[in-house]
Each structure stands twice: as structure tokens, then as C-alpha cells.
Amino acid sequence: MNIIVKVQRYNPETDDKPYFQEFTVEVDPNERLLDALMKVKRFQDGSLGFRKSCAHGVCGSDAMRINGKDGLACKTLVKEVVEKDGDTVTVEPLRFMPVQRDLIVDQSEFFEKYRSIKPYVINDEEVEEGERLQSQEERMVFDDTTNCILCASCYSACPVLEENSDFIGPAAIAQAFRFLADSRDLGFKERLKILDAPDGVWPCQNHFQCTKSCPRSILITKRINSIKKMLNNQKKQQES
Amino acid sequence: MIHQFETVIIGSGGAGLYAALEASKNSNTAVLSKLYPIRSHTGAAQGGISAALGNVEEDKPEWHAFDTVKGGDYLVDQKAASILAEEAIQAVYDLENRGLPFNRTPEGRIDQRRFGGHTRNFGEGPVRRACYAADRTGHMILQTLYQQCIKNEVSFFDEFQVVDLILEGTKCSGVVVVELATGKLHIFSAKAVLFATGGFGRMFKITSNAYANSGDGPAVCARRGIPLEDMEFFQFHPTGIKGLGILISEAVRGEGGILRNRDGERFMEEYSPTLLDLAPRDIVARSMLTEVRNGMGIRGDRQIDDYLHLDATHLGKDTLMKKLPDISEFCKTYLGIDPADDPIPVLPTAHYAMGGIPTDEHGRVILDNKGTIVDGLYAAGECACVSVHGANRLGTNSLLDLVVFGRRAGKHIAQYAKGADGVKVDESAADEARQWIEQITDGSEGPHGGHITDEMQTTMMEKVGIYRNEKEMQEAVDEIQDLRNRYRDVRVQDTSSTFNTDLLEIIELGNLLDLSLLTAASALDRKESRGAHSREDYPERDDDNFLKHSLAYLEEDTVRLDYKDVDTSIWEPKPRTY
Incomplete structure (x- = not known):
């Protein structure tokens, strides 16, 4: 045809x-x-x-x-x-x-924002021998977010970025979740100030366009909301 | 423009990134890639990375090394294979410690599964050796290494295409590259240069390889007088999606998937009674083609594009979802089928170059059969030939090759770059590359590369494919020579200097043509059948005359072949049955 x-x-x-x-x-x-x-x-x-x-x-x-x-x-x-x-x-x-x-x-800014969330396992504890253990359940918690290929489809789809070009965007946040939810990672505090900033997770308004556009079927909006919850829980703990 | 570094790495796949992590600890390092780093083809590797961890059943590095040697039809250098198998264990632990999300056993250890040609106790039966992260193990390795490079602040130059290598005698002093964004030529002067540019499957019509897999490193080296080793050995992966060549991981068979012909028969019972569907890839690919030729393909018309079925319907939705999610999605996207319900139509697809730039166990490039080292020049990964894959690579050993030999090269470079004298390069080092690019872009009328690409891929697929013979390979050599002549007149249609991807494709085509010629000529000269090189006119392996690595030199328009010994110091070559 x-x-x-x-x-x-x-x-x-x-x-x-x-x-x-x-x-x-x-x-x-x-x-x-x-x-x-x-x-x-x-x-x-x-x-x-x-x-x-x-x-x-x-x-x-x-x-x-x-x-x-x-x-x-x-x-x-x-x-x-x-x-x-x-x-x-x-x-x-x-x-x-x-x-x-x-x-x-030019994807430099997209990658800059990705790098800002420290996209690597943060854990300086020595591994005595061989591998760190992780249960199958722990491994599955962040499974879908490991699919990310940083194609920036979600970034382009996000209506929030129309208004606020400084928003770090769905990919960076989903990748923050990938590490925060990994039982081997100890980097919550280090990532806190980027995620909890005005241009961190909070501008997200649940439009779900990121999730719809993702060619790797990552539940991006859900992961963003999980991080919001983590941040709120942490605040509650601090207050109490 | 001249940039000064101690170490320059070309390519940002698994081998390049691992080398960068090591080299940058101790030397001022730049990583150049023609893509964004995270886009490299390591990310497409699916099934696993083998290491004799013994997490789910007894295993030993010695068994792994032996399987690698036998899998490669005894053309493997045996000490290199032992290094590969022994260092595999720590390499996998290192990846895990750095965050790689492997699938886990119920005890929380790294899970392992079966893969073709990997056996217990020297061939008794399949062993669970492949560590995996669903069916996207390569993606996870690439991600993990890139993440570590971010953490360690490795310097990247994105979208720089290598076009020449700067050699003074047997000493390397840098590379010439073209910047995609501006079209400008840059010289990167360095004490140490590592090529980690990956494969060159794009010389074939049906391939699992990315568009980027054009063998830039090997082609640049070949044009500078460095021989390429064992180029006649190119692996056809048994299970590519019919027509498209997209890879369907061997892990499908590792998890229990079965190849079936038009009568629904498990035909591998006939060809490989012990390992069945998990025989090495060369054997399975040949068996499939034999079925098709015998009229047992699904259509049964004996045509070259007839196909077979990979049956995974009995594995269950849970296994497919947890262990093979990506291939399930490929089937849905490109075939409109769910492998839980329907068999997958498959046909062998050009997949992996066993041959490449000859190196020693530290990744140092070797110039001849006397072992002369090119100082400061390194290669690792698919573009290199150590040789741990010999005449046929086992599944999962490519990811392992990347991390083990990428790391070894990086470590050696870190030492070398500290001790070596500085190099001096001036602008004239880019003269030849400049002339070449000026010619392609001089604005004169010329043919475009599209048809030449098509013809090259068809010739290589039909005449230097799974089964080969003298007549067809000679035709292939002649046709490729003819295409190389036509290539001299090719001109860009894009005269812009900003993001001129037209220029990039023409450079890549030139590389593929040179590598096609070297492949066809090497294949023509090897008058025996061994591993992936199957000749109808010489069906037997001939150790008396051909238990040796080929070294193909590109000398203007001819190929000169030389040979070097294989290291058989551990296991004596035996007939290869499974």
C-alpha cells in the first residue's frame, strides 16, 4: 500500500x-x-x-x-x-x-534532569562475599521501572512541562523510584532535596500522559505518586 | 580541533563503559560514541550472562571453559576461555553489587537458567549457568554500567563518529572523528585508544543487529594495516522473527521452548540427541535450514524464507511474564500473537561476529602472527577477537566477554597510560579523513548509497550465509568488489553540515563494504567446515590444515590471508557431538 x-x-x-x-x-x-x-x-x-x-x-x-x-x-x-x-x-x-x-x-536537558536524581544504587556498605541478597518480592517491587530506555517519550507527552519547563519530568522521577524502591539502596536522603523541591515531584498533576505514551509499559504516574507518598510519610514521621 | 586525553574509548556499550570505569580511575579518559551512550546495542542482549556461580546446581568454571572451547569447535584460545570462565564469577558479583537487578532464587540469590551448549561435567547434560534479569539482561548491564559512569563522572562525547586511526609505525597516538552536530573533524590525541564499537551484522539482509552495527572500529583498523581475525565466522542466531530478524532469545528454549517443523515434530531430537533444542547455535541454525530444504518448513515449499515454529505455549503465562516479558511483547507488537497461545514463526538471523580485531588477553591489539603489539591500541567486546568464541559463540558468552575483557582492557590501559610517553599529533593527521569526507560531500552528482546497501546485504545473506560453497563465495567477492567500485562515486544528497546523518550512513556503508569483502575472502579461503562456517563442498572439519586462526589484511583492493596458531594447551581437539 x-x-x-x-x-x-x-x-x-x-x-x-x-x-x-x-x-x-x-x-x-x-x-x-x-x-x-x-x-x-x-x-x-x-x-x-x-x-x-x-x-x-x-x-x-x-x-x-x-x-x-x-x-x-x-x-x-x-x-x-x-x-x-x-x-x-x-x-x-x-x-x-x-x-x-x-x-x-537536543536531549541534554532531559539527561541532565535524569542525572540529577542520582540514578545509581547508593550503598557504600562493603559486600562481604559474592552477591547482596534480595527476595523475589523485593525485586519485583521496582521491576517495571527497570525497563526504562530513556527515550523521552513521556517527557514530550507531559502537559506539566508546557507550563513549567523546569519540572524534572516523569522519566527522572520514575528512575528515582527504581532506586528508592530497591532494597539494596540507601539513597533516600540524598535524593530527597531534588525530589521534594518545587520542580521535583510536586508539579505532577496526574494527567497520566506519561504512562499512556511509555513504549515500555512503565506505570510512570503510579510511581510518581508512590514517591509523593514516601515524601509525605517522611514528613509525618518528622512531625511526630 | 585537537583534544588531548590520556585515554580515548570509542563506543559506549558494555565493553566501552566497563573499560571507561577502570581506565578513568587512573587516566584522563574520554568516551566517544556515535549514539547517545545508553543507546548502544548491548542493550538488546536478552537471555543472560553465564558464570559458574552454582546458585541452583553444581557448576565449575572449568566446565564453563570447556563448553566454550567445544562450542567454538576448538578454534577458541583455551587460556583466554579459562580466564573468561574464571573471572565470570566475580564479574557477575560486581555487576550485582553495583545495582544490577538480577532475577532471584527463592533464597534471594542470583537465579540461573539453561542456555545452549552450557553443560555439566563436560557435556553430560544442560546446566543452569546463565544469570539473568528477565529477558533484558543486556539492557540491565548497559544501564548499570552507564549509571556507574554517571556516578564516577566519566566524560562523554556524544554523537562523534570515528573515521580514522592515527598510527606511527606500531604506536597508536589517537583517532580522527567527525562530530555529527557540526560536521567538523576532530582529532583526539591519546596515549591509549580502545575500540569497543560492537558488531557488524548490518552487512546481512536479515539481522538482529542495530543500524549502528556497522563495524566502524574493525574497518578503520583494517584500512590502517591491522589484520582482522577469523572473519569467516559469523553467527546466525536460530530464532529471529520471520522476515524481520528481531531476536527471540535462546532463553525461550532455556526455559523449555521447543522448535517444531510443519508436522509438529521436535526435529532437534534427530540432530542433537543429548542437548536437543539447547545445542549450540550453529548446529540448531543448520538443522533448521535442513528442515526447510527438506520441505519440512511450515509452508513446506523449500524456499529460503520458509520458517519453523518456536513453541512456548506450554511454558505458561506466569513464566512468560516473569522470565520472558520482552519477547512476549515483541511477538505481540510485530506478529500480533501471544506466545502463550501461539507458536512463534522463526528463522535464523545474522547475529554475532566471532571474528574481529585481534587482541591478547589484556585487549592489546596484535598486528601479525608473531604477536607484535600495537602500542597504545586496544579493542574489546564484539569488535575484538581474543579469541574466546572461536568458530561459534555460546549464548550468554558475549555479555560475559564484554565485562571480563572490557574490564581487563581498562585496567591495562590505566597502567599503560601512566607509564607511556606523551604523544604528539598535529592537524595533518586528519588530512586523509578530510579528503575522504570532502570527496563524499563535494557537491558533484553521484549515486546514493541506498541501492548499494541493499545489494551488499542480499549478496552476503545469499552467498556467505549459513551454508556456503566455492562458487557462490567467489561470486560474493566479485560482487562486493563491484559495489566497492560503485561506492567510490557515491555522494551525499544532504549538503548541510548540521546533523548530516546522510554522511554518517555513507561512512558506515563504506565500513560494511570493507568488512563484507574481508568476510567473504576469509570464508573462501577456509576449505573446511567448522562451527558457523559450513561448506557444502568441504563438509568436514580439517584439523590438519585448518586448526588455525585466519588473519585477513586489507591491502588496497585485495585481501591477503595469513594464519596463526590456536592455543590448544588444555584440551585436545575432539569430534564435536552433542
Whole structure:
């Protein structure tokens, strides 16, 4: 079948502002949207700029806005979008990050915010021998959050960032939960001042757009609320 | 622009990051990656990382080392395999201590499961050796190492593509790279350079590999006179999703999944009576192709794209959810099926390069069959050849290779960089790379790379695939040479210097063409069948003439082959049955 891929183009060297360009591509309905973009790049217009790597939803390179929804081009089948929205597919770069070229955005701030929550197990206690023990139940508490591939789909989907660009965003908070809920981690206090700050967890208003957009099925909003609860419990303890 | 570092690491997958953690303790280190660091293909590894922890049943490093040697059809260097198996245990503990969320046993220890070719007591039967985190073990390793790099404030240069290696005689003094954001060439001068650029499965049509797997490190080395070792050995993973090549982990069979033909028969009973579906990958892939050729594929039309079924319906939803969640999701996303209800249509997919840049046990690059070291040049991970995988890698040993030899290289570099003299590099070191890029971007009319990529991948898939013969491989060599000639005229359509991904793809294509030529030529010269290299015209292993590693030198437009000895100091080569 033929589809029309309508792509937002922008080259800072030559364009004052972004514009849309349409490409007609022959695809199998079972192909990925990424396959369609690759056909454009390899056989129609080599100048189309987008990131890609694994092509099956585990590296996070090709997150973009597809018909207004954030997600991975390699995890979106042509037939899904066509069934839902017709045979013109509009593709735009992720939001809240400066566009560098076409669909390529600068993710430095996104990663800066991720780094700010200290995304590593904090535990300086010596391990005497071999492994730290962890029960199967303890391990499963934070299981879904370990899926995160830092693709920034949730970040682009978050309505809060429209108003408050300093909000650390859903991915960073979900990753904070991944460590706070790990029985081996002792970093609650160290992460407290980032999470409890005005731009930490509190701006989240439970829009659930992050959870809906996550290509790795992480219950992001739920994890954000868990952290709010942890912070509130801690305050209650301090007060009592 | 010239940047001065003591250590430069190219690639930020498992090997690069582990080396960076070690090297940066003691030397001023930069990690360069053409992707954002967390996007590397280590993250796509699924099933596990083997170590003889013995958490669920008796196991020994010696058994692991032997399995590795036998799995590699005795082309493995045996001391290197022993190091791999012995250091595996501490490597896994280190990863756990650093936060890797392994699945656990009821006692809270790291859980372990079965994987192909891993056996107890030298081949008696399968052993539970693979430590795992669901079916995303590589993702967890990549995440954990990246997290540690953040903690230790390792310096990253994101989206820098390597284009040349700076050598003075047998001493390395840096690399030339192009910055994606600006199109500018940079020189990174360093006492020590480590290549950890991963695989090059993108030379094949159907592959589990990422677009980024274009073998940049090996290609750059080959063009600078460094031979590539054992390039004829390329692994086809038995279970890729039909048509797409997306990997369905061997862990499915490790957990009890069964391969079936059109009659529903468990055909591996015939090919591997002891290990059945958990025979090494080369054997399973060949068995599948034999079934297809005999008309026992699911369609039964004997066509090359006929397929087989991987049956996981008896494993139960709970096991699939807890131990194989990602592959369940791949099946739902790309096939519209639930593996709990329906068998998965699978076909072998180009997966892993056993060969690569020759190194010693410290990751130091070796220039010839006399063991001459290139001072300051290192390689680790899939782009390197130690050789612990020989003619066929066992599942889970690639993740292990990354952490064990990435770490060893990093440790050696930390010492070396302290002792070595400083290096001096001037702007002229980038002249050749500059000329190359100027030619590609000179604005003249030329063919685009898309069709050349397609033809290369088809040629390699059809003529240098699972079964090989003289006639087809010679055709492949000729066709690849023809494509390399056409490549000289290729020009970018994108004339911009900002995020010119067109330029990047053309550079990658050049690398893949050179590696395709080296692979096809090495395969043509090995007149025997061993591991993943199966020749219809020479079906037997020939230890008298070919128990040796190949070294392929790229000399302008020809390939010169040399050979070096295999270390068989521990186990005498025997016929390989399972």
C-alpha cells in the first residue's frame, strides 16, 4: 500500500522556521513506521534527519511524535496508525527539547534532569562475599521501572512541562523510584532535596500522559505518586 | 580541533563503559560514541550472562571453559576461555553489587537458567549457568554500567563518529572523528585508544543487529594495516522473527521452548540427541535450514524464507511474564500473537561476529602472527577477537566477554597510560579523513548509497550465509568488489553540515563494504567446515590444515590471508557431538 509520510523539516542553516514535507512511500502494512522513514532516507531524500538504531524498541533512539502521540517509530506498525488515523502519517520531533535538525532534538536537558536524581544504587556498605541478597518480592517491587530506555517519550507527552519547563519530568522521577524502591539502596536522603523541591515531584498533576505514551509499559504516574507518598510519610514521621 | 586525553574509548556499550570505569580511575579518559551512550546495542542482549556461580546446581568454571572451547569447535584460545570462565564469577558479583537487578532464587540469590551448549561435567547434560534479569539482561548491564559512569563522572562525547586511526609505525597516538552536530573533524590525541564499537551484522539482509552495527572500529583498523581475525565466522542466531530478524532469545528454549517443523515434530531430537533444542547455535541454525530444504518448513515449499515454529505455549503465562516479558511483547507488537497461545514463526538471523580485531588477553591489539603489539591500541567486546568464541559463540558468552575483557582492557590501559610517553599529533593527521569526507560531500552528482546497501546485504545473506560453497563465495567477492567500485562515486544528497546523518550512513556503508569483502575472502579461503562456517563442498572439519586462526589484511583492493596458531594447551581437539 502507499502512505503519505508528512514530516516536519527544519535545518537551522537554511530555514527560519519548521515546515512540513510530504513523501509518498510504498509499504507493507506490517512494516514499522521506521521502515517507511528509512525508505524515504535511502531512496528519496537522504537529507531527512532522524535518529535510529536497534529498530525494535529497546534503544530509545527513534522517539518522535506520531500523529500527535509520542512513541517509537520502530514500535509503531504502519497498519496501526493507518487504521486509526488514515493513510497520512504526521511525524514531528519530541516536544520541550530544542530541535536540532528535522526530527532530531537536543536531549541534554532531559539527561541532565535524569542525572540529577542520582540514578545509581547508593550503598557504600562493603559486600562481604559474592552477591547482596534480595527476595523475589523485593525485586519485583521496582521491576517495571527497570525497563526504562530513556527515550523521552513521556517527557514530550507531559502537559506539566508546557507550563513549567523546569519540572524534572516523569522519566527522572520514575528512575528515582527504581532506586528508592530497591532494597539494596540507601539513597533516600540524598535524593530527597531534588525530589521534594518545587520542580521535583510536586508539579505532577496526574494527567497520566506519561504512562499512556511509555513504549515500555512503565506505570510512570503510579510511581510518581508512590514517591509523593514516601515524601509525605517522611514528613509525618518528622512531625511526630 | 585537537583534544588531548590520556585515554580515548570509542563506543559506549558494555565493553566501552566497563573499560571507561577502570581506565578513568587512573587516566584522563574520554568516551566517544556515535549514539547517545545508553543507546548502544548491548542493550538488546536478552537471555543472560553465564558464570559458574552454582546458585541452583553444581557448576565449575572449568566446565564453563570447556563448553566454550567445544562450542567454538576448538578454534577458541583455551587460556583466554579459562580466564573468561574464571573471572565470570566475580564479574557477575560486581555487576550485582553495583545495582544490577538480577532475577532471584527463592533464597534471594542470583537465579540461573539453561542456555545452549552450557553443560555439566563436560557435556553430560544442560546446566543452569546463565544469570539473568528477565529477558533484558543486556539492557540491565548497559544501564548499570552507564549509571556507574554517571556516578564516577566519566566524560562523554556524544554523537562523534570515528573515521580514522592515527598510527606511527606500531604506536597508536589517537583517532580522527567527525562530530555529527557540526560536521567538523576532530582529532583526539591519546596515549591509549580502545575500540569497543560492537558488531557488524548490518552487512546481512536479515539481522538482529542495530543500524549502528556497522563495524566502524574493525574497518578503520583494517584500512590502517591491522589484520582482522577469523572473519569467516559469523553467527546466525536460530530464532529471529520471520522476515524481520528481531531476536527471540535462546532463553525461550532455556526455559523449555521447543522448535517444531510443519508436522509438529521436535526435529532437534534427530540432530542433537543429548542437548536437543539447547545445542549450540550453529548446529540448531543448520538443522533448521535442513528442515526447510527438506520441505519440512511450515509452508513446506523449500524456499529460503520458509520458517519453523518456536513453541512456548506450554511454558505458561506466569513464566512468560516473569522470565520472558520482552519477547512476549515483541511477538505481540510485530506478529500480533501471544506466545502463550501461539507458536512463534522463526528463522535464523545474522547475529554475532566471532571474528574481529585481534587482541591478547589484556585487549592489546596484535598486528601479525608473531604477536607484535600495537602500542597504545586496544579493542574489546564484539569488535575484538581474543579469541574466546572461536568458530561459534555460546549464548550468554558475549555479555560475559564484554565485562571480563572490557574490564581487563581498562585496567591495562590505566597502567599503560601512566607509564607511556606523551604523544604528539598535529592537524595533518586528519588530512586523509578530510579528503575522504570532502570527496563524499563535494557537491558533484553521484549515486546514493541506498541501492548499494541493499545489494551488499542480499549478496552476503545469499552467498556467505549459513551454508556456503566455492562458487557462490567467489561470486560474493566479485560482487562486493563491484559495489566497492560503485561506492567510490557515491555522494551525499544532504549538503548541510548540521546533523548530516546522510554522511554518517555513507561512512558506515563504506565500513560494511570493507568488512563484507574481508568476510567473504576469509570464508573462501577456509576449505573446511567448522562451527558457523559450513561448506557444502568441504563438509568436514580439517584439523590438519585448518586448526588455525585466519588473519585477513586489507591491502588496497585485495585481501591477503595469513594464519596463526590456536592455543590448544588444555584440551585436545575432539569430534564435536552433542
